Amino acid sequence: MHQVARLFAVPVALFALACSGDLSGAGPAAPPESISAIDTATINGHIRVLAHDSLLGRAPGSLGEDRTVAYLESQFKAIGLKPGNTDGTYIQKVPLVGITVQGAPTLTFSKGGTTKSLRWRDDYVAWTKHVAPSVSVAKSEMVFVGYGTEAPEFGWDDFKGMDVAGKTLVMLVNDPPLADSSKFGGKRMTYYGRWTYKYEQGMKHKAAAVLLVHETEPAGYPFVVVQGRVSEQFDLVTPDKNLSRSTVEGWITLDQAKALFEMAGQQFDSLKASAATAAFQPVPLGVTASVKLNNRLRTVDSRNVVAKLEGSDPVLKDEYIVYTAHWDHFGVGATVNGDSIYNGALDNATGTAGLLTLAKGYAAMKTPPKRSVLFLSVTGEEQGLLGSQYYAVAPIYPLAKTAANINMDGLNTWGLTSDLTVIGLGASELDDYARVAAAEQARTLRPDPEPEKGYYYRSDHFNFAKQGVPAFYPDQGVEFVGKPKEFSKEKRDDYTANFYHKPQDEVLPGWDLSGAQQDLQLFLTIGYRVAEAAQMPQWRVGNEFKAIRDTSLLTKGAVEPPK
Ligand SMILES: [Zn+2]
Known part of the structure; x- marks a missing residue:
């Protein structure tokens, strides 16, 4: 009996191992009629309608x-x-508020008797999530907070306890670029690197405004993409009408950031380098920011469309x-x-x-x-x-x-x-x-x-x-x-530079929907x-x-x- 049991025990253990390795992800073949229903003519037909100018x-x-x-x-x-x-x-209503900044407001940086005016769209873009007809930030002290990141698991805190309530925070995008890939994601951007996180940090610290410095490589897209955000902006409507968010959120160009730091008697590149260290301390710039945004508001019931099998x-x-x-x-x-x-x-x-x-x-x-x-x-x-x-x-x-x-x-x-x-x-x-x-x-x-x-x-x-x-x-x-090795990268780079979030993202000649x-x-x-x-x-x-x-x-x- 013992012998027999042993003989059986081995194959059972092997079978269990095989199950955990091989069975996961396997399963019955999808019915052939469902696979053949997926054809390029159907895909193409829907794309042509959805991408048509009439929509x-x-x-x-x-x-x-x-x-x-x-x-x-x-x-x-x-x-x-x-x-x-x-x-x-087939509808799930999604209540949104659309906020459009009116005109072309000027953002002003001041230090002593010197002022510098940033031009709307060319030098900066900004918006508010506050559901309010107008908002302003007046003579708000500017503080450079590096990457604006607090990641206790990586021993990282860009604020070091500084009270920045009511201030205008200047932040870099993406994660701190570290040689040590055990901190943050190495080459992979973590959620700390996202621009949405940066504005959430402004809200958490009760900052009056958050201005991100746009740099093409760490942002992942050129400034023209950021400029595209100056049209109507939507948000879910929260019970506090989004008033807990920073009053103004926006981006400034790299050139304007360099000029700002010069005005502050600082050097952008050296402060950027210090921001890539855990020892970084926030730097008050001695410059104030002022801007007033007038808004056009409308609430919209937008819709998710949902069907069920x-x-x-x-x-x-x-x-x-x-x-x-x-x-x-x-x-x-x-x-x-x-x-x-x-x-x-x-x-x-x-x-x-x-x-x-x-x-x-x-x-x-x-x-x-x-x-x-x-x-x-x-x-x-x-x-x-x-x-x-x-x-x-x-x-x-x-x-x-x-x-x-x-x-x-x-x-x-x-x-x-x-x-x-x-x-x-x-x-x-x-x-x-x-x-x-x-x-x-x-x-x-x-x-x-x-x-x-x-x-x-x-x-x-x-x-x-x-x-x-x-x-x-x-x-x-x-x-x-059947295409050269570089084909994918060429197409991807071309898309990022010339089509992504631009009116040029249209159905292109040469599209092949077999993939x-x-x-x-x-x-x-x-x-x-x-x-x-x-x-x-x-x-x-x-x-x-x-x-x-x-x-x-x-x-x-x-x-x-x-x-
Ligand atoms: Zn998309």
Whole structure:
């Protein structure tokens, strides 16, 4: 008996090992009728409509929104999907306030009898999130606070206890550039490096204003992109009308920052170097800042559009896979090279077309997967991920029962690739599903080639991750089949310089959607297998969002607490 038991024990242990290694990410093949429903003609058709001038650049609160939402709703209906909201509609209302600075106000720096006037748009841009007809900052003392970062886990504090209430903070963008990659993310930007974090720091410290110094490389984009933010700005409406935020938030050009530091009797480059050390102390500049912004205000009920495919399992159908893509872009704005309609063809007519095409694929299944699938097209992404933030704080279905988010922001328009980029690769078990499905297409996964740009914090999946939902954010591959090695980088650099957030982001001659088709088929397979799996996917141990998920699952009763 003992001998026999031993003989059996070994294969069982081996089998258990094999399970934990091989089974994760595997699963049934997606039904062939769903894969073949994903074709380039469908993707292309939706892109052409969504990126058309008649949709006026799809700005929240505009006629362009009405037309976009009507199109999405009609398409979800035609595909045969149910309304995604529990009120029986395809709409989730998202209350926003739109604030537009009027005219071209001057920002003034003063020291003693000397003043320096910064020109609107050319030298600086600024806005307020306060829901108020006008705001001003008058003779507010300026303090250079380096990177404005407080990261106790890295022993980093740029404030060193200094009271900066009522002051105007001048900050650098991105993380401190350190040779020691055990602090912050090395080349990868952490959330501390994001401009949204910098303004949150201003609010936390009750600063009157926060001015970020724009430098193209650490920001990840040229100043013209920042200038694009001077059109109407949206925010969710908070009960305090956003009055707890700093009065003025903005950016100044690198040249103006250098001139400011000179006025202060300082040298920009040497203070910047000292800001890259943990010993940095904030530097009062002895200069004051003044600016008055007059605002045009309007409140807008913008809309997320949501459709649902109900799962086929009586129990698991209460759990959800959520695909997201933002439908919004910048609308009609400042003219660049004779064009003023910000069509956002790549960003994000392609992702939205992908969402509709995936919906078509799922709807084609003879039997839906066990879990339910939501197709959520969110508003306000370009204004700070607002539609997805709204969904994440006011979810239609409990987040503890939301198995995964798969987000599309820009599809591949340049042909087949032998790889797929995963932003934040290594974060969760969703990577296993992606790796297996990619291997079936004879493809591999690769990490973000530009981790310094902080893309993980720059699209809608981040709001799901922040609430603990495992979130998958793929980007196009870099190895294009039959194209030279440099092809991907050339296309990417060209996009950043000439198209990103500009009216020139239109459907381009030469676009080849075969790569988008290939990626969407892969995203369908990932979602299908997650929807069929016995367990919901988890974050990897060590991931910054794992604790939030574990707490959420325990408190909301999606799983039994450990006994
Ligand atoms: Zn986008």
